[in-house]
Amino acid sequence: MKQVLLSVLFFCQSAAFAGAEPACAKARLSSDLTEPEPTWEETAEDAGPAVTVEPAVLVSKRPALRPCKFRQFEVGRERMLERGAVCGDWTILGETRKPVAGKARGCGITNPVRVYRISDIALSQFSLMDCQTAVTLKTWIENTAKPAFANLGGGLKGMRIVGHYACKTQNNQPRARISEHARGKAIDISTFVLRDGTQITVRDGWNNDQGAVLRELHSGACGVFGTVLGPDADRYHKGHFHLDTARRSSGPVCR
Numbered sequence: 001m002k003q004v005l006l007s008v009l010f011f012c013q014s015a016a017f018a019g020a021e022p023a024c025a026k027a028r029l030s031s032d033l034t035e036p037e038p039t040w041e042e043t044a045e046d047a048g049p050a051v052t053v054e055p056a057v058l059v060s061k062r063p064a065l066r067p068c069k070f071r072q073f074e075v076g077r078e079r080m081l082e083r084g085a086v087c088g089d090w091t092i093l094g095e096t097r098k099p100v101a102g103k104a105r106g107c108g109i110t111n112p113v114r115v116y117r118i119s120d121i122a123l124s125q126f127s128l129m130d131c132q133t134a135v136t137l138k139t140w141i142e143n144t145a146k147p148a149f150a151n152l153g154g155g156l157k158g159m160r161i162v163g164h165y166a167c168k169t170q171n172n173q174p175r176a177r178i179s180e181h182a183r184g185k186a187i188d189i190s191t192f193v194l195r196d197g198t199q200i201t202v203r204d205g206w207n208n209d210q211g212a213v214l215r216e217l218h219s220g221a222c223g224v225f226g227t228v229l230g231p232d233a234d235r236y237h238k239g240h241f242h243l244d245t246a247r248r249s250s251g252p253v254c255r
Contacts, residue, residue, distance in 0.1 A: 087131035093117040107167035109184035122158035128165035130184040144220030153194030163188030171236045186244035203239035206231045222254035
């Protein structure tokens with residue numbers, strides 16, 4: 001009975017080794033050379049009670065694969081950091097900047113970042129914002145934008161940015177309140193670029209066959225962002241989505 005049990009465990013151990021990734025298998029081989037396993041004959045003849053055999057033979061080797069996978073993950077994360085990860089998030093790429101002092105009262109960003117890629121989605125230009133806005137944009141991209149385009153044109157590849165930080169009033173109107181753009185808390189998106197080259201614009205797509213996916217993007221941003229404005233909001237937003245992270249006691253604004 002003991003020999004049957006040991007045979008089964010030996011088979012499982014071999015299968016685990018065969019299923020290892022190449023890098024893990026290489027590391028495992030090195031370990032086996034420094035600490036060889038007992039042969040079948042040695043194990044069968046020298047084994048005492050089950051409790052003495054258990055530490056050497058009955059312990060599964062599969063957990064040893066975990067550190068290798070973690071190392072691969074860390075290597076990927078380190079490479080992203082080398083490419084310029086910001087905001088403590090290795091999927092948000094860009095560069096940190098010195099504090100921006102606005103020319104008018106209410107403008108400026110204390111800890112700005114210039115972002116060009118978020119969650120592997122390219123932005124058409126370096127976009128200046130604060131980290132709260134960058135992380136919120138990432139949340140929307142991963143939870144709404146990517147799924148919305150998953151079955152269209154090979155998926156989402158990039159977004160055309162037509163507005164980020166700017167020291168200005170709302171809609172550039174005289175005597176209007178200061179815009180969230182002036183605080184680095186807003187982003188304007190006009191076009192979504194798919195991997196097959198298709199471009200879906202807010203202006204042209206809102207009222208045609210692409211309207212359904214654009215409305216999905218709009219509704220998915222509501223609540224994630226403090227303000228979501230689209231073509232139905234007013235004449236100033238016919239051609240883009242305005243997304244900002246302003247928080248109001250009355251709740252999010254979605255139009």
